[in-house]
Structure formats: structure tokens, C-alpha cells
Amino acid sequence: MEHQALLENYLKQLHLSSFIDNYQAYAADAARTDLPYERFLLALCAAEVAQRDALRVERAIAFAKFPVLKELATFDFTAVQNIPKQRVLELAQGGYMAQKETIILIGNPGLGKTHLATGLAVAACKQGKRVRFFSSTNLVNDLLSAQKDLRLSKFMAQIGKMDLVVLDEMGFIPFTKDGGQLLFQLCSELNERVSIIVTTNLRFAEWNQVFGDEKMTGALLDRLTHRASILEFVGESYRFRQRLLQEDAEHVGGETEAS
Ligand code: ADP
Ligand code: MG
Secondary structure, X not given: OHHHHHHHHHHXXXXXXXXXXXXXXXXXXXXXXXXXXXXXXXXXXXXXXXXXXXXXHHHHHHHHOOOXXXXXXXXXXXXXXXXXXXXXXHHHOOHHHHOOOEEEEEOOOOOOHHHHHHHHHHHHHHOOXXXXXXXXXXXXXXXXXXXXXXXXXXXXXXXXXXXXXXXXEEOOOOOOHHHHHXXXXXXXHHOOOOEEEEEEOOOHHHHHHHHOOHXXXXXXXXXXXXXXXXXXXXXXXXXXXXXXXXXXXXXXXXXXXXX
């Protein structure tokens, strides 16, 4: 009993919390099955490493501040045209981050752009990447208040430390001239240093409307599209389609009942 207390005390000091959780059960198993001592130790270490990995991913996901957690696994690729599953799964492996490439998801609202962007970003978190998700409107507001408080360069430097930044819904709300300029400045700073995933409902020709300034828009697009995977979503709103399908099913159900 004394040994046990001492052992648990040591394990606590060494921050081996899953050892504490597991050692008794694993030791009993090892004794019962005549497992060599090394295998017992290996099993304890494997469980500790797995637990730490899981915690790291959990923290990375919390840090990224996704508005809604979505995984690629729950994305229905049959619901959208011209978004090849294979291509997306390839992107999810994260090679684009090593190359500091951009991913641009374009299309009408409700087609799953934010879902897919979040899924890719969650995959990056699982790979140990530093990820931050921003609604573009909120980000521009944050940039403006950072500028006002004279901490713009610090704020930008923090974002510059990420491996991946998601700029969600670029173009939904037009920016003020100052706001557009700050976003442009940030994108220039991140260019070829941090990967960016942009979701937008705007075709490139319409980006002027959001940034106001033609030259700046041109330069921004030049930076963002320089090395980019562009996925264009075509189709009908997913939720709308689901609702129609549901109504159809109910309708058919109703008819069968009546007959
Ligand atoms: P967008 O960003 O293009 O406006 P969202 O990603 O916000 O669209 O999608 C709207 C809702 O529909 C979300 O709850 C999302 O999870 C769901 N959704 C959209 N497309 C799909 C899809 N292909 N498979 C599964 N869920 C989808
Ligand atoms: Mg969206």
C-alpha cells in the first residue's frame, strides 16, 4: 500500500497522469497473461502518448475558435457538384500548408463552404498545426480596434505565427475603406508565410465591391490566387435541399397512409 502511494506520488510529479489511471489494470492484465515487463511499460507509454495527443488536438481546436465544429467526415460530397472528394481529402493531408498555399472556396450561401473550410482546418489541428478561424467581418473589426489601440503590428504578428488562417465569408459585408486596407495589409503580411483558406460568395470580378479600391483588390487577388486551389461550389443550398427531400418523403408517406 505504501509502495502504491509512493508510486502515484512519483507519477504525479512526472505528470504521467494516464499511468496513474492505467497502471493497476495493466499490471493485473500483464500478470494474468504473463506479459514481459517491457510490454507492460510499452502499453503504459502508448496510452500516455495517445492521451497527450488527444489533449493537444483538443486544445488546438479550442484555440482555433471555430464557430461550429464540423468535420470532413460529415460532409456529403454527393450534394455538391464539382467538389471532388478525392481532391479535398488530398488537401486535408495538409501539403498545402508546407507550401504556404491558399485555398479559396467560392459559391452561393448554404453550399457548405464554411463546413468544408472548418473540416480542413480541423484536419490541420489534428496534424499539430496552429490554426485560427476568423469571420472576415469580425477580423476586420479586430484589426481596426487593434490599430486604434496602437497594437496592430503585435496583433498581426500573432496571426503571422499561425500555420493556417481561415477567413470566412469574405465579401458578405463590404468593408470600410480603412477596414479593407487593413485586411489587405494582413494578407500581404501572411502571403507565402501562412496558408489561408478563404470562403466567399463573390466571384473575383466582384471583389472590388468589398474592398472599394480597384488597385488594392487587384493586388490582393494577385497575392491570394498566386498559388491557390480554387474550389467552386455549384448547386442548391444543402439545408434547403434537405428540407425539400424531407417534405417529399412526408408527402409520399402521407399518400401511402391514405391509400
Ligand atoms: P456556406 O458557408 O456555403 O454558406 P455552410 O457550410 O454554412 O454553407 O452550410 C450550411 C449548413 O449546411 C451547415 O450546417 C453545413 O454543415 C450544412 N451543409 C452544407 N453542405 C453540406 C454537405 N454537402 N454535407 C453536409 N452538410 C452540409
Ligand atoms: Mg459560410
